[in-house]
Amino acid sequence: MRYLTSTELETPVPTPESLRPWLTELTSTPVLDVGDQPFAHTPEATTTVVLRTEKSGRRAAYVIGAQTKAAYSQAQGPAGCVRLRLEPGVTRQLLGVSASELTDRAVSLAELPGPLGTFATDLTSIPADEAISYLEHTLPHHVSETDTERAHRIVLREAISSLTTDTAPSIPDLATRLAVSERQLRNIFQTGTGMSPKHFARITRLRQVLAYAGNTPWSHLAAHTGYYDQSHLTADFRTLMGVPPAAYLRGKLPAPTRCQLPR
Incomplete structure (x- = not known):
């Protein structure tokens, strides 16, 4: 059986100017009934x-932290979503907690102490398409950032830019280039993204592989995405996706579990 990915159903939405400092992407998915169709979450x-609207009209707002490994699930029922993907380094300013406290978790937005958490009731009482306009005019007045947070966000942005190139440096070299210690770089990544710089680089590389898998020989993918060789690619793919590359392309994936969302 073919597994869908949420990105196949999402439509990019232009991000309002006032929200661009905090969002890396804004997407919308209409209310869809996909039945028992399983999903692969890379x-x-x-x-x-996530601002979720069920077919009944019931709404919910929750937060999904960085996901360190793939998950396979089935939808709870017909629903549409607006997804606001946060810029690295702004989680504490918007949600009141570091990104590392949300890694591999899904929590109700209302449970979080930051500005977005205080808006949870309002966001779940209006249609999702109105929620963006609400945030556009409300959020900028409630977000603050210390000098340290701003400095760390700049370092994080530069580090991510370096790690997502075809010639990504080693972590020690990257720390030297950014004039920070390796320990400080790891802490900035954990706070700002929810994972270490090494794991961030692994996920970035994996997503590049997934974008071209099936159309490019594995050996070529390994060479062009920074793996030592094809066996290194295969081992990393299995660790992060739960199955080897060939099985993934054949659709031989783990049995999906019922998606459990916070209430």
């Missing part, structure tokens, strides 16, 4: 706020 290095 590892994700981004914290995401």
